[in-house]
Amino acid sequence: MKELTYHRADDAASAVALVAADPDARFLGGGTNLVDHLKLGVTSPTTLVDVSRLPLDEVSELPDGGLRIGTNVRNSDLAAHRAVRRGWPVVARALLAGASGQIRNQATTGGNLLQRTRCVYFQDVTTPCNKREPGTGCSAIGGYGRYNAVLGASEACVTTHPSDLAVALAAVDATVVVLGPDGERRVPMSDFHRLPGDRPEQDTTLAHGELVTAVELPASAAARRSTYRKARDRASYAFALVSVAAGLELDDDGRVSDVRIAWGGVAHKPWRAEVAEAELRGRFVSEEAVRAAAEAELAAAVTDEQTAYKVPMVRNLTALTLTGLAEGATR
Amino acid sequence: MTANEVTPDPLRSTASIGTSLLRRDGVEKVTGDATYAVEHPVTGPAGEPPLHAWLVTSTVARGRVAAVDATAALAHPGVVSVLDHTSAPRLADTSDAELAILQADAIAFRGQIVAVVLAETSESAREGAALVHVEQEAEPHASIFEEDSPTYAPEQVNGGSETDTLDGEPDEALARALVTVDATYTTPHEHNNPMEPHAATALWDGEQLTLHDSTQGPRPVRGTLAPMLGLEEEQVRVLAPYVGGGFGSKGLPHAPEMAVALAAMTVPGQPVRLAVTRQQMFALTGYRPPTRSHVRLGAHPDGRLEALRDDAVTQSSRVKEFAEQAAVPARVMYAAPHRATTHRVAELDVPVPSWMRAPGEMPGMYAQEVAVDELALHAGLDPVELRVRNEPDVDPDTGNPWGNRRLVECLRRGAERFGWADRPTEARATVDGEWWVGTGVAASTYPMLWMPGNVARIRSLDGGRYAVAIAATDIGTGARTVLTQIAADALGCPPEAIDLDMADSDLPFGSVAGGSSGTTSWGTAIVAAAQQFRADHGEHPDPGVETTAASGQYADMDGHALHSFGAVFCEARVHRYTGEVRVPRLLGVYSVGRVVNPRTARSQLLGGLVMGLSAALHEEGWRDPRTGHVVTQDLATYHVAAHADVQQLEAGWLDDVDELSTPMGSRGIGEIGIVGTAAAVANATYHATGVRVRDLPLTADRFLE
């Protein structure tokens, strides 16, 4: 048996101090991902600092109309929250598209963003994996690839980020509030997760010991008219093959004044489709226009036999999602 | 003691049979009182608590174990011992290479047991297993089933059927035929994943081995393990009062049962517990091997088949042969004067495949029933009508008359209930919002199987009660309940007056709960014993008198072709933008003889439909060519249907009595629900989209445009 010390943190600062001081310590949120990894041997911390009971479990409205979500707001509560559903439907829908009712009841906001990849080799300690054990090699290259990335992958790692919530947060330009040993800092979602490069062991830009305390959602017309669509291998309880988080604002002529497109299941991080957004701004929304815009974004895609489907799938789904938003349908 | 053989008469009264008697073990199960294999509170003679075993498995697909270094494991607190091929007890018989574990240094597949750790807690056993250092010498291996994998013809296929059959001149007839289908259909690795993993608690007292096992057959386990362990059968006792599902994977003993038995024999007087992990189940407890069926059909313009060829190739393991009988159902389904079926197997460096619900019928009928759908299209006929036109008068395989073939009625009844007539003839004709919508049909069949050798004992108790004993098992099917009903009617008493004792190998012989043969075989034995009991002791027996009878062959298997049939109808929706498939409606109508208990029968048929749907849409084990192991080795990555995938689901049956098969008038129902279902779904997706997918599963990418 591995000895494991369990601390229940009294306040955020002492939790940060405990973890920052010990490279073998980890924060424990709802545990739905980390505890699996302890069992599989994917990670073997010597200390767990349970932050799930810290009083960071409020959703509060900000003076500028935005929303602040404490890290310990459970995924199910966040999805059901009225203000979220009204102002950021993409967030509620993304949450409900993920995992199962039981897991959502348990999972925390911060834990969701920091969940690790579902790559089958990452989870199997008998196979090499650069993310789990840097320098050992990437088994997914030349192996099972159905869920692999088509954008932004590297020779070191070709996996995707599994979180649905993160994709929605990327689309609405959320900010992650982080507490570190030197105090608080604010990280835009676009800078929170990273591409694998030559350091795939690093999923995010957080330093060891930095604690997510909250996520802030700015209000916008595009966030109010937003939605999430996910294609998957079964009707529920499956990670995305691809997903689309999108928000749209039209001007009085019906032209696009603001559009947000983020893709899940295609990259090591939620993929904000900025090329496609730029193509669409100032134009009328039509299936053709969105397809063309998505294709411009996907020009950089690198696929193989197992991932080739993702390009047409995400293109089609983006077209469907945006035309739906343009027609005023919210689903 | 050998019991007299008695062939029963048909049951005269069916007062309890046909009623939805509540499950006898329902309350224990839902309240958590039912104790499964590793939950039995077993202690040694002096109160010794159980040790925990953990399996260490190979990480190369072929090679040898050069050395097992257990130093670090043994130094870990709580670890008691580590067994490997140099230290495990020697088996008396190693001819069954799947079960002859830890006897030699050879590694024949990735995931093979190479050591067993015994420890005081399951945590220390698991950690000990991680600390065992196995030095392996890898050799080149071939573990991927490919089109050009070398194959051979097995001597026979699973179930004892002939490898090849030939009638007439199918190749010539196919060349002449005006309407033809020539296509190849594949099914992937499918893995039985019962809720309760394979698990056992074993105790060896120096004389007697007691195994609380999660098995579909206590007697078969005893009969297989005892001689290998060099024991008399009476020295082994296997109990399986509650089993959390099997789906065939617990039908034959597998290596983990041998591992726990061997481990127990090294620590006399101390119980040993072993629960296989979900990941280990993908290598150690059987699976359905991938199949490739080349089907050729030749018909007249009116749809009548003139020739039929089904050439099935499947994967087997170098360790032990298993030949999935995928072309066997083609022998009985349709009339055609010219016909051939063949089986070939590719022997690879992979784990041993085994039974998974409806071996043979499931993949074979998938291939054939999609091919028949294609033929209907080419002939311009409705798929129901095409099947009706090809109804054989007698069993095409044996020439015997049918016992009770009511396929046409199943098709007609199902078509009416489903609203089949409203269906557009053309494919890709219906759009509903984002979805293409289509419907499909497929036939199903499963043979009536009866196992010889079953013995039942009836004893009268006080107060008009009866004790009925047979070493049958209830793996969640409801066997305990339906056997109670059968015994009650056979004795002419209410079911409440029956004390049924089962699931213990010390009881009179019961065959495996497999091949949909359980109720048929055990029930026939119980009826035989009950009728003999009445003959011996009359209607008012003294308490304590008993009769034991062995079941004679009641089923008229030699004179008649005895099979169940069914028809499955499906509505499928395929997403126009993503290709995702959803199944809003699935209906199966079956002819299965008399239904002993509508509640448990419906649940078997619905379960079969769900499993068929799951195979159609999701299930696929992905074997890595480099390492030879299935990397989708948990239920988050090996998808089975979730609740949201299963929408409107309906199973019905014809009012039926089959007096040729059993004295109860019943046939087996455990497997037929899965047969044909995947084909119905595939045919519906074709009708929705005009895209013919011949390789399971029907994932979204196949329909993407």
Ligand SMILES: Cc1cc2nc3c(=O)[nH]c(=O)nc-3n(C[C@H](O)[C@H](O)[C@H](O)COP(=O)(O)OP(=O)(O)OC[C@H]3O[C@@H](n4cnc5c(N)ncnc54)[C@H](O)[C@@H]3O)c2cc1C
């Ligand atoms: C079968 C299954 C299916 C699933 N399907 C989906 C799906 O379809 N879509 C989807 O999006 N998700 C899915 N999930 C994942 C699920 O959403 C995550 O497991 C969950 O959100 C993690 O939250 P948690 O609070 O339990 O995190 P934990 O398991 O507690 O922690 C996860 C990681 O985050 C770190 N951490 C936790 N809290 C903080 C914090 N405040 N600051 C910094 N680091 C922190 C931990 O150290 C750990 O590394 C699925 C999970 C399972 C098991």
Ligand code: SF4
């Ligand atoms: S893709 Fe990334 S996570 Fe998967 S094996 Fe390669 S390095 Fe590991």
